[in-house]
Amino acid sequence: MSTPLISVKDLTLSFKTDEGLVKAVDNVSFDIAPGEVMGLVGESGSGKSVTAKSLMLLNPDNAVYDPKSSITLNVDDQSVDVFSLKKASEQMIIRGGAISMIFQEPMASFAPAISIGEQMVEQLMIHSTMNHARAKEISIEMLTRVGIPDPAQRFGQYAFEFSGGMRQRAMVAMALSTKPKLLIADEPTTALDVTIQAQVIDLMKDLVKEFHMAILFITHDLGVIAQTADQVAVMYLGKLIEKGSVRQVLRNPQHPYTQGLLDALPRLDDLDRPLKPVEGDIPSPLDRPSGCVFNTRCPVTLGNECETIIPKFTTNKDGQQVACLLAQTQEAEA
Amino acid sequence: MNEPIISTHDLSVHFPLTGPLFGEKPVVRAVEGVSVEIGKGSFYGLVGESGSGKTTFGRALLRAAPITRGSAIYNDGEVKYDLPTIKKHELTDYRKRAQLIFQDPYAALSPRMTVRDIIAEPLEVMGLTKSREETDERVREIAAKCRINLEHLRRFPHAFSGGQRQRISIARALVSKPNFIVADESVAALDVSIQADVLNLLKSIQQDMGLTFLFISHDLSVVAHTCDHVAVMYLGRLVETAPTRExxxxxxxxxxxxxxxxxxxxxxxxxxxxxxxxxxxxxxxxxxxxxxxxxxxxxxxxxxxxxxxxxxxxxxxxxxxxxxxxxxxx
Structure with a gap:
């Protein structure tokens, strides 16, 4: 494989709180190749947003990164160690330069008292040497590109004058105007109606092709993942538990949690199938289970072993990786 | 279909906006001429995009939104109320018979009340129980039905996950033994693994207690799995209604x-x-x-x-x- 665009290794991160150190991300490693769409799936509280924010060093001040963690960004034939970027001027490359982010709630992400256009121009001028007129031209061009009707007039409007779907489009336009190499999309369609979601997904797919951009797509919706991602990583309680191509993971899930997620999903093609929830609730991060983090809810737990041994990733012959003792034992037997 | 517990005819809900001093004031026609019959004991789904008027329709049936025009009749076999003209003392009784489960379990529960007090509040407000012992009895009974750990009754909502909170808010809606429940996007805020659990719970409670549900959702696959009849709304109008499979x-x-x-x-x-x-x-x-x-x-x-x-x-x-x-x- 060629050099990955971004390479995350052993990312471990805790938050200092009144109740002590709370581990949010535990030993997470993954690579994203240029132009690749990586889906990151998991329940709320599984650490997917925190992982993504680490790439831009956007976590709050009480976040403590483990010294072993490393994130390397490879752009334009040079590699950047993200954790070595201390000053704001150095961090520009990961904050809007080579990496951009779109958020779940577009209403909360735009400043309410500055027009959409001015916000787009502002970030363009920060990240390049262009003047205001040129930045405005590019912004309007991007608004046209994402399908906002009447962009020249919309340019001067405020976030409240846009509908939910249009705000998300404007957000995409803004994130892409600096031509980032990696776009982090944190639940970009969750707050939208299905019909609008379908429009935004199509738009993002087109733009990936056009700009040859990689995306880290965070969502809890496996259907959205199926339609957008090339690779999928599944997280549970701060740990990566399964990784593979989208077809492998969705058609042949190896980890009991991934299987449980797929079984819990209501499907239109089989209305008689009973919905099977994953039993129990996700444990509090203050009270992480020992051994495999999923052992408290796992339907096929081996008992004692799963409560004591932390499973390592095993790779099957198709390159699909899973962290489960059961898979390890089966591997050993085979 | 069973006898309808709710039947509406040409039901409309309009909200006037402030407009010019003279001339016609703008009106939001949130619901316009909707006629449905919800059979007793059914799980009736209502779907549509945001802005289609599904929440307003559900609230109008609970008399939590004004009914501008048309008729809506509630008839559970014991009593029959004409909702647009319901009298005050009848409304008090209607509140026991019709309840609402909200979308966001994080916003729906008071952080200052224990789980026991949250579930007991409807009983106390409506004066349904005579003594504290009786209240406790009812709370424990309904909590067990909603699979809430009885030891958790003394805790505050912040200690619970989304799924557990939604079970608490379901218990609160059920404690007055209603016949008709409006569930407004009740699983939309939950993770899929928990969503299936809450849906199964709603289903089993409905069958146990013979309830009628109006299940409002934007998620068609959820509706397909839980409801037996579905109505589709668009811009305040009913555009299609049929048994789910059909x-x-x-x-x-x-x-x-x-x-x-x-x-x-x-x-x-x-x-x-x-x-x-x-x-x-x-x-x-x-x-x-x-x-x-x-x-x-x-x-x-x-x-x-x-x-x-x-x-x-x-x-x-x-x-x-x-x-x-x-x-x-x-």
């Missing part, structure tokens, strides 16, 4: 078809999405003339732009409001 097997309205095809498939190789909708739902203050869906409908003809279609009966309880459904079905 609707999903033979959707007739172009809007229903588009909604169904917008659901992202779990199969990465199934990218077929031929009926994609352009644009967005128009504003209810200024709805388009004729069929409300004509601005986004690929089959719209002149007739659709002039005349609003009426609900046509297809038989088998399947109604659709579209001028061209017959041609399109052929």
């Amino acid at each position: 609707l999903f097997a033979n959707p007739r309205h172009p809007y229903t078809k588009a909604l169904l095809s917008a659901i992202p498939s779990l199969d990465p190789d199934d990218q077929g999405n031929p009926l994609k909708l352009e644009g967005e739902i128009p504003s209810p203050t200024n709805p388009p003339p004729g069929c409300k869906f004509q601005t986004r409908c690929r089959y719209a003809i002149d007739l659709c732009r002039k005349e609003e279609p009426k609900l046509d009966k297809l038989g088998d309880d399947h109604d659709v409001a579209c001028h061209r459904w017959k041609e399109l079905a052929a």
Whole structure:
């Protein structure tokens, strides 16, 4: 494989709180190749947003990164160690330069008292040497590109004058105007109606092709993942538990949690199938289970072993990786 | 179908806006001329995009939104209320019989009350129990039914996850032993693994207690799995209604078809999405003339732009409001 665009290794991160150190991300490693769409799936509280924010060093001040963690960004034939970027001027490359982010709630992400256009121009001028007129031209061009009707007039409007779907489009336009190499999309369609979601997904797919951009797509919706991602990583309680191509993971899930997620999903093609929830609730991060983090809810737990041994990733012959003792034992037997 | 517990005819809810001093004031026509019959003991689904008026309709049935026009009758066999003209003392009784489960379990529970107090509050407010012991008894009974750990009754809501909170808010809705429940996007805020659990709980409670549910949701696959009858709303109008299986097997309205095809498939190789909708739902203050869906409908003809279609009966309880459904079905 060629050099990955971004390479995350052993990312471990805790938050200092009144109740002590709370581990949010535990030993997470993954690579994203240029132009690749990586889906990151998991329940709320599984650490997917925190992982993504680490790439831009956007976590709050009480976040403590483990010294072993490393994130390397490879752009334009040079590699950047993200954790070595201390000053704001150095961090520009990961904050809007080579990496951009779109958020779940577009209403909360735009400043309410500055027009959409001015916000787009502002970030363009920060990240390049262009003047205001040129930045405005590019912004309007991007608004046209994402399908906002009447962009020249919309340019001067405020976030409240846009509908939910249009705000998300404007957000995409803004994130892409600096031509980032990696776009982090944190639940970009969750707050939208299905019909609008379908429009935004199509738009993002087109733009990936056009700009040859990689995306880290965070969502809890496996259907959205199926339609957008090339690779999928599944997280549970701060740990990566399964990784593979989208077809492998969705058609042949190896980890009991991934299987449980797929079984819990209501499907239109089989209305008689009973919905099977994953039993129990996700444990509090203050009270992480020992051994495999999923052992408290796992339907096929081996008992004692799963409560004591932390499973390592095993790779099957198709390159699909899973962290489960059961898979390890089966591997050993085979 | 069983006897209807709720039947509405031409029900409309309008909200006046502040406008110019003289001349016509703008009105938001949130719900316009909706006629439905919800059979006793059914799990009735109501779907549509945001802005389609489904929440307002649910609230109007609970008398939490004003009814501007039309009739709505509640009849559970014991009592019969005409909702638009319901009297104050009748409304007090109606509140025991009809309850609401909210969308966001994080916002719906007071952080300063223990779980026991949250569930007991309706009993105390409505004066349904005579002593504290009796209240406790009822709370424990309903908590057990909703699979809430009885030891958790003394705790505060912050200690619970989303799924547990939603079970608490379900218990609160059920404690007054209602007959009719409006569940407004009750699983939308939950993770899939928990969502299935709450749906199964709602189903089992409905069968146990013989309840009738109006289940409001934007998620068609959830509705397909839980409801036995589905109504689709668009811009305040009912556009299609049918038994669940019939609707999903033979959707007739172009809007229903588009909604169904917008659901992202779990199969990465199934990218077929031929009926994609352009644009967005128009504003209810200024709805388009004729069929409300004509601005986004690929089959719209002149007739659709002039005349609003009426609900046509297809038989088998399947109604659709579209001028061209017959041609399109052929």
